[in-house]
Amino acid sequence: MRCLKVAFGMENDETLIDAHYGDSEFFAIYEVYENGSVKLLEKRHNRAKDFEEEDDGHGDPRKFKAVVSQLLDVDVLAAFRMGPNFLRIRDKTNKVAFFTRTRDLKIALQRVVENFDDLWEQTQAKKAEKPPIEE
Numbered sequence: 001m002r003c004l005k006v007a008f009g010m011e012n013d014e015t016l017i018d019a020h021y022g023d024s025e026f027f028a029i030y031e032v033y034e035n036g037s038v039k040l041l042e043k044r045h046n047r048a049k050d051f052e053e054e055d056d057g058h059g060d061p062r063k064f065k066a067v068v069s070q071l072l073d074v075d076v077l078a079a080f081r082m083g084p085n086f087l088r089i090r091d092k093t094n095k096v097a098f099f100t101r102t103r104d105l106k107i108a109l110q111r112v113v114e115n116f117d118d119l120w121e122q123t124q125a126k127k128a129e130k131p132p133i134e135e
Contacts, residue, residue, distance in 0.1 A: 001033055005030070007029050007074040016104075017079075027043070027071065027074075030109065064088045076096045078100055078112060080103045082097060094123075098119060
């Protein structure tokens with residue numbers, strides 16, 4: 001059975017963060033199966049949360065790498081909102097960024113399930129064309 005590994009950027013156990021993905025308190029890592037079942041694997045502490053960014057504090061490529069390096073085993077980065085590093089995620093990784101349009105984790109999980117086929121196709125295409133993180 002096909003399965004996607006999805007990392008949600010979280011504020012607390014039930015709510016996605018309303019800030020940049022890299023500022024999440026932790027990442028809730030789920031397996032989402034094509035039959036609609038979901039399984040929480042872990043809550044992974046975000047080691048990049050307090051990363052000191054240069055310049056204006058947004059879109060630092062070093063923070064981007066610090067975030068993505070924690071999620072190399074994940075297919076989809078799911079967020080209510082993404083910051084300036086969204087383009088780097090799209091262009092320089094084999095990860096798919098998915099905007100949930102909700103901060104409620106239960107609804108966000110349902111939206112991943114509803115979009116499973118499209119997300120699966122995107123992840124397979126990304127894996128065929130890109131390494132986990134390009135320099």
